[in-house]
Amino acid sequence: MTDVTHEGPLLEMRGVTKSFRGARALDDATMTVGRNQIRALIGQNGAGKSTLIKILTGVYRRDGGEVRLDGNAVDFRSTADAQKAGVVTIYQEVNLVPKLSVAENIFLGRFPRRRGFVDWATMRSGARDALAKLSLDIDVTRPLGSYRVATQQMTAIARAVSLEARLLVLDEPTSSLAEREVETLFGVMRSLRDSGVSMVFVSHRMDELYEICEDVTVLRDGRTVAEESLATLNQYELVSKMLGRAAEQVASGARTSARPKQQAEPVLAVSGAASAPRLRDASLAVYAGQVQGVAGLLGSGRSELLRSVFGADPLDAGEIKVNGRTGSLRTPGEAIAARVAFLTEDRRAEGIVPHLSVRDNLTLALLPKLTKRGIVDRKRQRQIVTDYIARLGIKAQADQPIVELSGGNQQKVLLARWLATEPAVLLLDEPTRGIDVSAKAEILALVDKLAADGMGVLLVSSELEEVVSACDDVTVLRDGVSVARVSLDRLSEESLMAVMASGEAVPPSEASSPDVPQKDKADD
Amino acid sequence: MSAATADVATVGHRLALQRRGTVAVLVLVVLLASLRYGDAFYSGINLTSYFDDAVKYSLIALGMTFVIMTGGIDLSVGSVILLAGVAGGLASPHGAVVAVLVGVGTGAAVGAVNGLLIAHSRLEPFVVTLATLLWARGLGLQLADTQTVVYGSGALTSLARDKIFGLTTGFWLMVVLFVIAAVVLKFTAWGRTVLAIGDSEESTSLLGVPTRLNKFSVYLLSGALAGLAGVVLGSQTGSVSMDTGVGWELIAVAAVVVGGTLLTGGVGSIGGTLAGLLLLQVIFTIINFENGRGGIEINSYWQNVVRGAFLLVVVLLQTGVGRGRKKS
Numbered sequence: 010m011t012d013v014t015h016e017g018p019l020l021e022m023r024g025v026t027k028s029f030r031g032a033r034a035l036d037d038a039t040m041t042v043g044r045n046q047i048r049a050l051i052g053q054n055g056a057g058k059s060t061l062i063k064i065l066t067g068v069y070r071r072d073g074g075e076v077r078l079d080g081n082a083v084d085f086r087s088t089a090d091a092q093k094a095g096v097v098t099i100y101q102e103v104n105l106v107p108k109l110s111v112a113e114n115i116f117l118g119r120f121p122r123r124r125g126f127v128d129w130a131t132m133r134s135g136a137r138d139a140l141a142k143l144s145l146d147i148d149v150t151r152p153l154g155s156y157r158v159a160t161q162q163m164t165a166i167a168r169a170v171s172l173e174a175r176l177l178v179l180d181e182p183t184s185s186l187a188e189r190e191v192e193t194l195f196g197v198m199r200s201l202r203d204s205g206v207s208m209v210f211v212s213h214r215m216d217e218l219y220e221i222c223e224d225v226t227v228l229r230d231g232r233t234v235a236e237e238s239l240a241t242l243n244q245y246e247l248v249s250k251m252l253g254r255a256a257e258q259v260a261s262g263a264r265t266s267a268r269p270k271q272q273a274e275p276v277l278a279v280s281g282a283a284s285a286p287r288l289r290d291a292s293l294a295v296y297a298g299q300v301q302g303v304a305g306l307l308g309s310g311r312s313e314l315l316r317s318v319f320g321a322d323p324l325d326a327g328e329i330k331v332n333g334r335t336g337s338l339r340t341p342g343e344a345i346a347a348r349v350a351f352l353t354e355d356r357r358a359e360g361i362v363p364h365l366s367v368r369d370n371l372t373l374a375l376l377p378k379l380t381k382r383g384i385v386d387r388k389r390q391r392q393i394v395t396d397y398i399a400r401l402g403i404k405a406q407a408d409q410p411i412v413e414l415s416g417g418n419q420q421k422v423l424l425a426r427w428l429a430t431e432p433a434v435l436l437l438d439e440p441t442r443g444i445d446v447s448a449k450a451e452i453l454a455l456v457d458k459l460a461a462d463g464m465g466v467l468l469v470s471s472e473l474e475e476v477v478s479a480c481d482d483v484t485v486l487r488d489g490v491s492v493a494r495v496s497l498d499r500l501s502e503e504s505l506m507a508v509m510a511s512g513e514a515v516p517p518s519e520a521s522s523p524d525v526p527q528k529d530k531a532d533d
Numbered sequence: 534m535s536a537a538t539a540d541v542a543t544v545g546h547r548l549a550l551q552r553r554g555t556v557a558v559l560v561l562v563v564l565l566a567s568l569r570y571g572d573a574f575y576s577g578i579n580l581t582s583y584f585d586d587a588v589k590y591s592l593i594a595l596g597m598t599f600v601i602m603t604g605g606i607d608l609s610v611g612s613v614i615l616l617a618g619v620a621g622g623l624a625s626p627h628g629a630v631v632a633v634l635v636g637v638g639t640g641a642a643v644g645a646v647n648g649l650l651i652a653h654s655r656l657e658p659f660v661v662t663l664a665t666l667l668w669a670r671g672l673g674l675q676l677a678d679t680q681t682v683v684y685g686s687g688a689l690t691s692l693a694r695d696k697i698f699g700l701t702t703g704f705w706l707m708v709v710l711f712v713i714a715a716v717v718l719k720f721t722a723w724g725r726t727v728l729a730i731g732d733s734e735e736s737t738s739l740l741g742v743p744t745r746l747n748k749f750s751v752y753l754l755s756g757a758l759a760g761l762a763g764v765v766l767g768s769q770t771g772s773v774s775m776d777t778g779v780g781w782e783l784i785a786v787a788a789v790v791v792g793g794t795l796l797t798g799g800v801g802s803i804g805g806t807l808a809g810l811l812l813l814q815v816i817f818t819i820i821n822f823e824n825g826r827g828g829i830e831i832n833s834y835w836q837n838v839v840r841g842a843f844l845l846v847v848v849l850l851q852t853g854v855g856r857g858r859k860k861s
Contacts, residue, residue, distance in 0.1 A: 068739070087741065088738070088739050088740070088741045089741035089742070089743065091741075092741040098739075100739070104733075104735070104736040104739045104740070105733075105736055105740070106728075106729045106732045106733050106736050106737060106740075106799075107732060107733070108544065108545060108728070108732040108799040108800050109725070109728060109729055109732060109799075113725055113729070117725070117726070117729055117737065117740050117742055118726075118740055118741050118742035120722045120725065122722070125721070126716075126720040126721060127719075127720045127721060127722060127724075127725065129720075152545050168740075
């Protein structure tokens with residue numbers, strides 16, 4: 010630890026707990042931030058990072074545990090409270106007010122006044138001064154939203170600095186910045202640190218953590234599992250702490266069902282795909298009868314890759330070929346016409362129509378085909394629904410509203426919705442998130458069977474175990490670049506973790522694991 | 534990301550253009566009308582009735598501007614005019630001051646109810662003020678026993694009709710209130726916070742700015758101004774009839790939108806609302822004038838058709854221009 014012990018740390022959070030409607034979000038979370046220190050806070054999705062930050066900054070109130078700032082116990086009831094104490098957060102999605110001017114955003118809530126009226130001249134010069142400290146010279150009278158995201162983020166930091174923040178929390182500030190902008194941000198962070206501001210930095214990009222932070226707090230399942238110096242922890246060990254798997258643990262990659270031999274032509278070929286801001290250079294190929302996995306840490310561009318394949322995000326560069334078609338798919342409509350199906354990550358927001366029945370949900374994508382002169386062919390609809398309920402083992406009545414189903418059954422209905430369109434390529438983004446173990450196994454078995462029947466499947470999952478057991482071949486993404494391809498005979502959680510963490514280094518025994526160490530050329 | 538940024542950049546600019554457009558069209562219409570009708574257009578009686586109408590609508594449009602800037606809406610103002618007008622009329626025998634206080638107080642009380650339900654209980658402004666539209670009108674009718682309420686006080690009835698520099702007191706009241714409101718919007722923390730809430734309420738509160746009191750106060754203000762409009766109306770005409778205020782909230786919304794305030798909040802202009810209202814009123818006055826001269830045959834029902842069509846054109850222009858920009 011680099012804490013300045015004679016003064017004590019600036020912030021201590023001990024044994025913090027928080028539940029939402031009975032669900033534990035934080036269970037004994039601990040974080041210590043020293044003076045003049047930049048501390049990394051990492052953890053997988055759902056590990057409790059945001060909850061911990063929101064407790065620190067007064068958005069949520071903790072159920073238990075203690076928070077000490079400068080040695081004094083504090084209990085912030087609102088963000089205003091936290092601000093007064095010098096704790097300021099800069100959120101991932103820049104949470105400012107885009108239509109007001111830059112100057113107003115810096116001074117909102119504490120406008121300089123003269124005789125009760127807002128003193129615009131003082132406010133503008135104050136804003137210019139605050140930005141000048143960050144070496145930024147912009148027109149502060151223009152609406153904040155007219156500037157690029159990097160500038161908006163700098164404005165948020167300028168606000169924090171002018172609030173005389175002592176502890177600045179940066180929640181994934183780099184996720185929508187370009188490389189050069191990240192460097193500028195880091196420069197600002199370093200000079201802030203040297204002037205006495207401590208920071209908590211949240212990012213999923215390992216390189217960034219090692220570049221800017223001295224120490225790290227790792228959260229997993231609502232608990233702090235490590236508080237260490239980054240100097241004594243390599244990327245490989247860090248990732249294994251975050252995922253909760255011993256570095257030595259090697260799971261069996263054995264597959265059961267035999268797959269058809271690879272054909273010459275892939276059903277899906279991605280080469281050099283780039284889509285701002287996350288996806289930079291991804292290549293892979295999926296053959297009929299194959300389950301191709303995509304692994305990578307959060308923020309590595311996994312979901313973005315699927316969205317680009319489906320035509321939901323525009324491509325800046327590269328090519329995506331489906332079924333030998335030339336030209337990438339530009340809209341989801343084109344993708345569906347090309348027999349691509351996409352089961353999205355967020356079931357609730359993007360998938361189900363909660364109050365419609367299982368039948369209506371299942372046949373939603375199929376309705377145009379089921380409709381004759383504006384009338385839905387109810388008989389065929391019923392037949393299809395009965396068929397899929399039986400085939401996928403969905404435990405529900407056709408007329409039941411889908412909200413009443415368990416997560417696993419909802420997911421099966423959504424999968425059936427896409428299968429009913431008879432796709433050639435199936436894109437699955439975290440297909441088993443939030444569903445119980447047995448339903449998980451059923452869905453994975455189903456995916457296996459679909460591939461065996463000749464479908465090309467592209468599977469994204471953050472659970473390595475799942476990737477290893479379900480996929481024939483895994484492409485590893487790192488910071489938006491496909492850095493390696495690991496084939497079935499060498500597939501293990503260990504080999505994947507190594508590539509995910511470093512993008513190159515593999516433990517000595519596995520040194521030859523990735524087929525192509527730098528860039529995947531599977532589609533040549 | 535860049536699309537969103539460009540969008541935000543152009544919204545303010547586009548609405549500023551639209552405000553200038555509104556003022557330009559207003560001037561143009563007035564000039565054309567003077568050429569066509571000559572001095573008859575400015576004949577005293579015509580001008581007085583024009584501004585009498587403009588005053589009562591402008592007061593509710595002013596309150597509506599602040600409400601819409603926060604991203605809300607106040608559908609109850611038409612009914613509040615009736616209720617406050619009735620209350621003020623019943624109080625008028627006790628003197629002009631009492632009548633004004635009772636009228637404004639009644640409006641403010643109704644506004645406070647709206648504000649509490651919206652800011653404190655976090656109900657939807659549309660639903661809350663729709664309910665108030667119903668109950669406030671019902672209460673007004675009950676209070677008046679469905680009879681036209683006559684304003685008794687001589688002092689009060691002459692108040693709105695008295696003229697200063699050839700224009701009614703009501704006109705000057707409108708001008709003064711709009712100037713004050715413009716200053717409040719630009720130069721008070723309250724005014725800037727109104728816009729911030731309309732732009733992003735969540736961000737505003739995450740930045741440590743309390744939003745509840747501010748939201749509450751815009752509805753209070755809107756109610757109070759509607760109350761004032763009720764008393765002004767009684768003072769202008771000497772009575773408040775039972776069909777007063779029906780649909781006026783929509784005239785106010787139309788004026789605000791034509792004046793270049795974004796319906797979703799965050800961007801807006803006080804002067805724009807006044808220009809928008811005057812423009813809408815000029816157009817109806819001309820329709821009436823043409824009717825009077827026998828030039829065209831349009832009955833008063835057509836006024837609403839024109840209002841609706843005009844509003845659609847403005848909204849189409851707003852979004853059309855926006856889409857054109859985005860593509861380029």
